[in-house]
Every structure is written in C-alpha cells, then in structure tokens.
Amino acid sequence: MxxxxxxxxxxxxxxxxxxxxxxxxxxxxxxxxxxxxxxxxxxxxxxxxxxxxxxxxxxxxxxxxxxxxxxxxxxxxxxxxxxxxxxxxxxxxxxxxxxxxxxxxxxxxxxxxxxxxxxxxxxxxxxxxxxxxxxxxxxxxxxxxxxxxxxxxxxxxxxxxxxxxxxxxxxxxxxxxxxxxxxxxxxxxxxxxxxxxxxxxxxxxxxxxxxxxxxxxxxxxxEMPEHKAGKLNVRNMLVYEPWFAVMYGEKSGLEDALQEAPEGNAQDTGRVEEFGVGMM
Incomplete structure (x- = not known):
C-alpha cells in the first residue's frame, strides 16, 4: 500500500x-x-x-x-x-x-x-x-x-x-x-x-x-444539568490533585483541578463529622 x-x-x-x-x-x-x-x-x-x-x-x-x-x-x-x-x-x-x-x-x-x-x-x-x-x-x-x-x-x-x-x-x-x-x-x-x-x-x-x-x-x-445544591456541590466536580496523584501516579493536569486543600476546610474549622465517630 x-x-x-x-x-x-x-x-x-x-x-x-x-x-x-x-x-x-x-x-x-x-x-x-x-x-x-x-x-x-x-x-x-x-x-x-x-x-x-x-x-x-x-x-x-x-x-x-x-x-x-x-x-x-x-x-x-x-x-x-x-x-x-x-x-x-x-x-x-x-x-x-x-x-x-x-x-x-x-x-x-x-x-x-x-x-x-x-x-x-x-x-x-x-x-x-x-x-x-x-x-x-x-x-x-x-x-x-x-x-x-x-x-x-x-x-x-x-x-x-x-x-x-x-x-x-x-x-x-x-x-x-x-x-x-x-x-x-x-x-x-x-x-x-x-x-x-x-x-x-x-x-x-x-x-x-x-x-x-x-x-x-x-x-x-x-446539556449537563445544573446541581440542585448549586455552589454547595461545585467542589464535588473538581479533581483533587493530591488524591489523583496517589491513585494514578501523576497529577491529572486539568485546568480546574484543585492543587491543594482549600482554605477554611472542614478540618481547619473543626467542623468534622465522620460516620462512626462517637458511636458505641
């Protein structure tokens, strides 16, 4: 050919x-x-x-x-x-x-x-x-x-x-x-x-x-439907690079990916609620 x-x-x-x-x-x-x-x-x-x-x-x-x-x-x-x-x-x-x-x-x-x-x-x-x-x-x-x-x-x-x-x-x-x-x-x-x-x-x-x-x-x-919770669920759509790198051995490289933990996260503010915590 x-x-x-x-x-x-x-x-x-x-x-x-x-x-x-x-x-x-x-x-x-x-x-x-x-x-x-x-x-x-x-x-x-x-x-x-x-x-x-x-x-x-x-x-x-x-x-x-x-x-x-x-x-x-x-x-x-x-x-x-x-x-x-x-x-x-x-x-x-x-x-x-x-x-x-x-x-x-x-x-x-x-x-x-x-x-x-x-x-x-x-x-x-x-x-x-x-x-x-x-x-x-x-x-x-x-x-x-x-x-x-x-x-x-x-x-x-x-x-x-x-x-x-x-x-x-x-x-x-x-x-x-x-x-x-x-x-x-x-x-x-x-x-x-x-x-x-x-x-x-x-x-x-x-x-x-x-x-x-x-x-x-x-x-x-x-078209992609909007989340009912609006901005409260925007974070759920974004890749968290530290996790991605652990799972796949490299960063995703996506433009909107989170490079580090956001300021004022749940751990920083003490607002941590975990399944099983405090349960007998």
Missing amino acids: GSVQNEAKVAIITGGTSGIGFALAQHLHAKGWRVAIVGRRADLGAQKASYLDPLAETAAFEQCDVASYSAQAAMFKNVWARWGRLDLLIANAGSVDSGSWDNFRRRGAAVDDLPPEPDTTCTDAHLKGLIFPEYGAVEAGVIHWVRVNAPLLKRKEKITINTVMMGPAITPVMPGFAKAFLPEQLVLPATIIKAYDLFIDDDDNKRTGETVETAHDQLFWY
Whole structure:
C-alpha cells in the first residue's frame, strides 16, 4: 500500500456485520476510511468486508465476541498489526434481553425451587463489552462516564469521546420491529449517520464529552444539568490533585483541578463529622 493509503484513518466498528454497524462501515469506507468490521459470525463478516473491498486492503473482518476481554484484546492487536493506527472506535455491538432478572413467570414456584441463573448476555455485550476497552458504559451510565472522563482523556491521551443516543431504528436485532412503532417514531438511517458525522468530521478534535440524541429526522443536544445544591456541590466536580496523584501516579493536569486543600476546610474549622465517630 502506498503512503496515501497509509495515511487513511482507521475505524473499528463492533456489531459491524449488519444494521447500523454495517451502514456506518459503508459510510466511513465511502469517505476514504479503512474499516475493521467486528462481529461474531465469520461467514457474514467476511462477506460484508469483501463487499466493501475484495482485496481486504481498506476493509477487513475481525471475529470477536465483545463480552470477552481476551477476544477484544486480540481484535485490537490484529487491527493495529494490519494498519498500524487507530482513529475511531464505534462501540455499536449489542443485543436485546435474552432472559429476565424478574422471573415473573415463576410466581407460583415453590420457595425451594430456585430460578435458573439469569442470562446476562445483554449486560455482557452492552456494559462489559464497552468497559473492556475503557471507552464507556451503557445507556445513562455511558453519558455520565463520557462527561466525567472526557476532559481527562483528552488531556492525557488526546482521545475524544462522545455519545450518540440511539432512538428506535429498524435493524435485524428484533423481528417485526416496525410493527411496534409509528413511522414518525422511527429514527431514519440518514439521521444516525448525521449524528456520527458530527464527531467523525471533527478533525480538530474539539468535540468531547458531548451527547446527541437521535429522533426520526432530528438531533437534540443533551446539556449537563445544573446541581440542585448549586455552589454547595461545585467542589464535588473538581479533581483533587493530591488524591489523583496517589491513585494514578501523576497529577491529572486539568485546568480546574484543585492543587491543594482549600482554605477554611472542614478540618481547619473543626467542623468534622465522620460516620462512626462517637458511636458505641
């Protein structure tokens, strides 16, 4: 491959063999990106990658179960070995519930008839599968994780992280999906692509810690809500460098981090209330 090809950006797309994932793979590939299509089905993945590039120079399939840390680690190593860089991870893989924690169908079971172990495939893919590469969590958790960690990751690693909140879209994940929604309640594929492009096309890496929601043909930005306690809780949002250095071996370097204990702290004023103090 020539030098121009070597300069092309590389994206890993989990759950990339169908639906939204493959649509994003097609979109990025058409824009000149090299894409690693990640999924569990080797036959389908190889077919989709070959559709984009039969020579496997700009599109390749990587078999991986995102619920497995070792599988994800091997996948990342393989992509790096193939193209020598990584510019974008779209953690798109997921599934619907395979079981239930609630066991509503077993209300009449005897007390000693314990239910089977819940199938946590959904949790493993959505939550653990995202946490393994240290890029986020899931649903409400991912939004908060992104907001909290975005400044630090950008400062330390020059990595930007953002969230696309996905509305209902027709994909192969559920049969008869369209029957459960009115047409105007379904997110259009073009809207999803538009949301991702807000971050993908941010060549200067200015956007980070942001969340955008998709809804039919519109996008809505999620702003960080204010604390109900106002200035009383401002301190809770700031990194305390002495603690950070102890935990991570170096300071955070964040502009708003507290370098030392604030004057008039609780210990200085004698206003210390600790759980367990004075208890018998």
